[in-house]
Amino acid sequence: MGNQDNDKQTSRNLKDEQLNQFRVNNYGKKMTTNQSVKISNDEDSLKAGVRGPTLLEDFHLREKITHFDNERIPERVVHARGFAAHGMFKCYEPMSEYTKAGFLQESGQETPVFVRFSTVVGSVGSMETARDVRGFAVKFYTEEGNYDLVSNNIPVFFIQDAMKFPDIVHAIKPEPHNEMPQASSAHDTFWDFVANNQETAHMIMWLMSDRAIPRSFRMMEGFGVNTFRFVNQEGRARFVKFHWKPVLGVHSLVWDEAQKIGGKDPDFHRRDLWERIERGAYPEFELGVQMINEEDEFMFDFDILDATKLWPEEIVPVRKIGMLTLNKNVDNVFAETEQVAFHPGNIVPGIDFTNDPLLQGRLFSYIDTQLIRLGGPNFTEIPINRSICPFHNNQRNGYHRQRIDVGQVSYHKNSLANNTPATTPPEQGGFEHYQEKVEGHVIQARSESFKDFFSQARLFWNSMSPPEKRHIRNAFIFEVGKVKSRSVRQQVVDMFVRVDKGLANAIADKVGVRRPTGEQSNVTASSPALSQENTPHLPYYLTLGVLIGNGFDDEEVLATIEYLKRYGVFVTIISETLSPVVGRNGTKLAVDETIMTTDAVLFDSLYIVGGEVENQHDFNQSVMNFISEAFQHYKPIGFAPSGEKYFPVGDKESIPGFVYQDDNPKFNEQFLYAIAQQRFWNRVI
Incomplete structure (x- = not known):
């Protein structure tokens, strides 16, 4: 038993021990160049005479200026403004009945993690309390490789198909002719996109709600958004959605307060996270899963692969399977928070993809972005991105290669190295894609089951308490009131009458357009789990x-x-x-x-x-x-x-x-x- 405990302790410490190889403390050290030449003067450049021109033979000056000029990497197109921390995930119970993922096999099993929270729209210098979606990305350093659970604090998305992803980002970002407004959706191009792409209806209800202005990172939920699969050792699969439930409950700012905090302390959320961890008040989140058997895929009145739909918790309960605790701040924001690379395609045996069309596009988009942002294919060798288990393959060279691969062989199959590195059979832990039967014509089209845009938007509205409804109404009035095009304002009002006629009428009266003539959805159901009134x-x-x-x-x-x-x-x-x-x-x-x-x-x-x-x-x-x-x-x-x-x-x-x-x-x-x-x-x- 003692040896098992020691093995677990070693596993828990692996990532921190790995990072220790790269941590450097300059305190008390002598200054050198990057080539380890000791520096005698760091104040004055080499000149031809005291008042003469600077000489380019000053290698220290050249190195110092060149390094400074290249200290920045491209900021993320979305999720640019972020902050992160290290932590530990502890599994509550064996999940072997549902998945063979190694980090979910034992009660009390611990896995080191790195978590990055972020806003979506704003640039790296924007305020953190803007009305926006928040990212909640978790990198699990498992003994089978890295697993990235890339989540948001809202369970649904603007669009159903990744083909539209560049469009929604272009629409919500500052308008290109004047680069305004920063970190805001309150402008013409965004609401023009909304009104002309009505699959956004459900997401907009969440964006106009209090969920879009969280009190802190510690008090917001995380949702995997996309539908994934759990696959067990016998090859049986279940559809799964992931949830992060904050132990402190889900709480938000009020809009006036959020705007004022943005001016008083634009670092409000990162300061809150940093200070809590420094004081030992470690943020905690429970990992929950919703699971649907494959044979039940079509039993619901919504398509479970539609990213603009959620699975109501009253219909598909959330099962809590583990605890995430954030217990260590980063040592260096650039080296860790900015260089970390998340990718929903980083999965481990026991977790697999589905035909969710938004997910399929994300699998390409994330890796493509990292190649540009981090300068080449070797970003997995950056310390914060390294797996805690060794990796062996025939991939070679490229920008910023850290490894020195020895030997003459870099191909498969081979005889000179006894056909190594060798593949691993699935029964010994090798990854095997889930064998789903796929039939159909090659076609560019949208499934009919994806074409209900308003029933869950109405469900969300029905689930809100009176104060929450008041906040949503006021958010619409503020945002749409910033739109200069009267035509767009009218289109928005005409669209959201499908959610609630009273809501649409209130918006119309305040933004100077006629009341809509359409009718609201006839959905009467509600989901108490969606209201913050019911949070701890x-x-x-x-x-x-x-x-x-x-x-x-x-x-x-x-x-x-x-x-x-x-x-x-x-x-x-x-x-x-x-x-x-x-x-x-x-x-x-x-x-x-x-x-x-x-x-x-x-x-x-x-x-x-x-x-x-x-x-x-x-x-x-x-x-x-x-x-x-x-x-x-x-x-x-x-x-x-x-x-x-x-x-x-x-x-x-x-x-x-x-x-x-x-x-x-x-x-x-x-x-x-x-x-x-x-x-x-x-x-x-």
Whole structure:
């Protein structure tokens, strides 16, 4: 048993040990060129005389400038703005009945992973809180090779066939004549595409929902989008969709808040992820699968291979099979986050493709992109992309080759090397494609089963709570209101009447076009799993801003702070200066931020303490601004007795999410509960 444990420990550490070969710490070292020549002067170039011309024989100058000029690689066409972390995936139970994938065969089996989150539309310098789809790509370093689960935080896609992929990206990106707007779908070409390619209807409902402005990477779902196959040892296959379920639940920003955060802290999401991992508050996601037997492929009222459709969880339950924990930040963003290459074609035995026409195109697109972006076919040898198991083949040469392959033979079959490297029979672990029978004429066409564009868009609308519907309506009004073409605005309204007539009428009234004459879909079904109203509400790792001044009540305030910290709330002390604040009994409290260096939109909740000292006009005004901002964004606010002066009310029960400490023995418990709720949509603004 001890040897087995040691083997598992070795497996868990393989990727980190592999990366250690490439990690270099320059601290305390002498400077050299890339050829290891020691440098005596890194300040001045070689010149002909003190004020003379620079000489090109200065090899250090040439190397330094040349390397600098070539430090960038092409940014990704989509998913350019991203951030990543290392982690571990632990399997809950043996899945051998369904798949022979090695990393899913034992309870407690651990596999190192690398996860990159991203926005889709914006460039590498855009803000992270834009209304957009989010990428959620996971590279499993399994003992059978790398497996990439390339996911989004929305379970469906804009298009059904990869032939349309360049078109949707061209439409949603900044318009080519003026390169505007950045990281936004609120413009003519995008909505013109939507109205004239109505398979987008379902995806647009998600894009206009709160799912498109997540609170953090830690609080968003991931979906494999495409339909894959599980294949077991006996060769039996099942259709499968993958899900990542955040342990903290699915939570979002509100639109006004998202825009303001983009200005206050465009790095909001990556900062959140980095800081949580650094503090040991490791983000966790459960891996779930939906499975459909092959014989049941056609029993649904939607085509299971259509990427614009989801499989409702109430019909096809999600089975949770493992836990992903992100527990280590990257050492270097460029070397790891930017050079990592994900590809849905990177699969292992036991996982295979289907006839999903969007997936089929992605299999070409991803590899083609990596060849250009990373400079050739050897990007798999970049440290972050290397498999933890050895690889052997007859592929040679190319840009940036890292290996030195020895021997005279580089072909198969051969006799000079005893026909090695040799192939591996399927029964010994060699990959074998699933043998699906395929018949039909070679044709460019769309299946009739793909031509229902509105039933699931209506299902999504039916599943939303009243606040979520209000947010969707307002998102449409904002986005379509930015469209300059009246014709396009009218086309959009005429399209979305098929989803909901009230929604379409509300948009029409606000964007200056006539109300539509069509009728909405007659779908009455809903899926509670789609509403964030039904997600877990936990206080762990939420942020609390404590606005505090000198003369605060030491005993009362410190007891509350310690209580909240015990339940995982992250507390930030905010005051007028960075000097410690002093309580009325002399207790000193270290200050983390000043009122000038932070903002209410950066916190999930506020605790208003204030103080007893006079002449704090700037501080008092800022406290009022913080309260107003948090109030408008439906956030919970707790008031110490000395903080009530900033927002006096007669009936302390009158404002949902406001909790008062004065004469309230249950304040700490009530405030903790309010913090966990995050938003109080029944608050009248």
